[in-house]
Amino acid sequence: MICFRRKTYLATAVCLVGFASLLVLSYLRTHPYYILPRTAVRKGKDICKVRITNSSITVLSDNRTFIIAPYLDEREVRLTRVIGIVHHSEVKDIYCSFCCSSMDDVSLSKAVIDVHSDRFGFPYATADLLCLEPTNCYPHYISLHWFPKDDVSLSPWFEIRNRRPEHSPVEFTVCISTMFGEYNNVLQFIQSVEMYKLLGVQKVVIYKNSCSPLMEKVLAFYTAEKVVEIVPWPIEAYLNVSHEWRFKDNGSQIGYYGQIAALNDCVYRNMYKSKYVLLNDIDEIILPVEHPDWKTMMQSLQKEDPEVGVFLFENHIFPNTVFTSDHFPSWNTIPGVNILQHILREPDRKEVLNPRKMIVNPRKVIQTSVHSVLQAYGSSVEVPMDIAIVYHCRTPLQANLPKESLIKDTTLWRYQSSLILAVSKVQQKIPL
Incomplete structure (x- = not known):
């Protein structure tokens, strides 16, 4: 039964989508x-x-x-x-x-x-x-x-891929889509990848449209390390792409550089290569609060809900315009944001639901969107923020808030010593 038994208010809508999938399969069986x-x-x-x-x-x-x-x-x-x-x-x-x-x-x-x-x-x-x-x-x-x-x-x-499924999958793969706009936030990229490694990732798949020459050097370094896999994504050669997710009547033909197509491809590409797939952006880290890493967190979550195939984590904004006074390596030669300096997060807005990013069992996913899975086998669960959050360091969404209204959240600093050491080693190996 392809009914996505969500433990959320979206249950009815998603089950209808599952029913549509049943109709498709029924068509295939009867025609x-x-x-x-x-x-x-x-x-x-x-x-x-x-x-x-x-x-x-x-x-x-x-x-x-x-x-x-x-x-x-x-x-x-x-x-x-x-x-x-x-x-x-x-x-x-x-x-x-x-x-x-x-x-x-x-x-x-x-x-x-x-x-x-x-x-x-x-x-x-x-x-x-x-x-x-x-x-x-x-x-x-x-x-x-x-x-x-x-x-x-x-x-x-x-x-036809997945014809010969691999039987010794890695534990965690992160899917990043898409890198575009001559991306040059090099420091935050390195910090994110090193954080992923500290948390348990073995592979980061990046759908690359465009980036700076310096970023190309960083990608080449991680590709040689067999941490990063690059999928070329020249979508603007075929369609008028939008930088936004919602349609505006300006001649654009597809949203956000075809992000949803890339995410679906990444799920199927890694269906038998990875036990879990994380779907998030490069400025986002699914950050455990209760556990030290993803493996122990997922073991706990799966033990509690064995049939769950989709775990949704709440997004929280850490404005990259608000700095702490603590001293960290400046890494002045590396362009980009230093996430260790941003541990103040915006409070929730009562009228706005925080979007979510996901850790999924790819073998249970049929179709995915950006913030939810559209069709899946089994159920899903929204993970409470006392277990984990999405640490999202970006431009503020509530720019007019005074600094005193922001919430200090130092969860990231649990990893600061290891992260500083890892980033410094990368800096020594790459001519940045």
């Missing part, structure tokens, strides 16, 4: 797989010697459909779930061709297009293109095209 008779399956010598596309974003011939990556999904029926971006009203039909290399033929089916509900008014949205796999082969490659009779030899082909 014939082949839109052409089996005798019309294309055959021919070397037809499965296809050119594989390795781009992180690939545009189809309609210029309305953008393919990110296909993933095998066997959690209910055996299908290929293709993460993509589509025009929500203009894309009506997409066809899937599977290459059955053992038989040297191509099987054709029609995709079910499941546009994600969190579109926020933009004409383009994240979508799952659901292609039921043929019963008589286990294809490793798939092609997506607009017309059933398109020449598959001219269509882009993609390797």
Whole structure:
């Protein structure tokens, strides 16, 4: 049952989304797989010697459909779930061709297009293109095209990922989306990554649109350390992107550099590589209050709620314009914010709900948004702030508050000695 039994006020809405997912799967089960008779399956010598596309974003011939990556999904029926971006009203039909290399033929089916509900008014949205796999082969490659009779030899082909799940996953992976705007907040980035490492991360996946030359050096250093994995994200080459999450009638086609599409891809990319996936921005740290690290925190949370697959942590703003008087290394040669100097947080506003970021079991996620999971197996829970918070160091949201109205929260300082040592070591290794 794909009903996301949230322990929140969103229960009804999310269960409706789950019901929609059931309808999609019902469609796949009850409609014939082949839109052409089996005798019309294309055959021919070397037809499965296809050119594989390795781009992180690939545009189809309609210029309305953008393919990110296909993933095998066997959690209910055996299908290929293709993460993509589509025009929500203009894309009506997409066809899937599977290459059955053992038989040297191509099987054709029609995709079910499941546009994600969190579109926020933009004409383009994240979508799952659901292609039921043929019963008589286990294809490793798939092609997506607009017309059933398109020449598959001219269509882009993609390797179906998660075909061979890894059996020794890392414990924690952080998904960062997206790095854009010639990002140059180098010091806060280094501090965040080193904090992630102190808390238990093994991998940080970054969907990179653009950053400064200095930031490129830092990314190269962490990539060589095998801590950071870079996914190129040139989305502005295809669509007019917005710097905001909500639509404004200014010609923008997709919100916040396609952040939601990147997050969904990251969940599926790490579905069998990581026990847990954290979905947050680079200026955010899911900071344990009751426990020393993520592992002990998650062990405790899962023991309390074994069926929970999504843990939501409340966001709290620590203004980067308000400094403490305590002395820390200035790291003056490194551009960016020093988070150790920002331990005053804004009070809650009664009329505003704090957004949340997530730690998820990726194998229980079907579709995710930024602050909540849209479809999932099992239930979710909102984690109280006496267990953990999202430490979010950024420009203030309540800029007119006097300093006396801010709340001193020194939870971050529990890690200051280790963090100072780690950042200083990075500074010595990189010519900053």
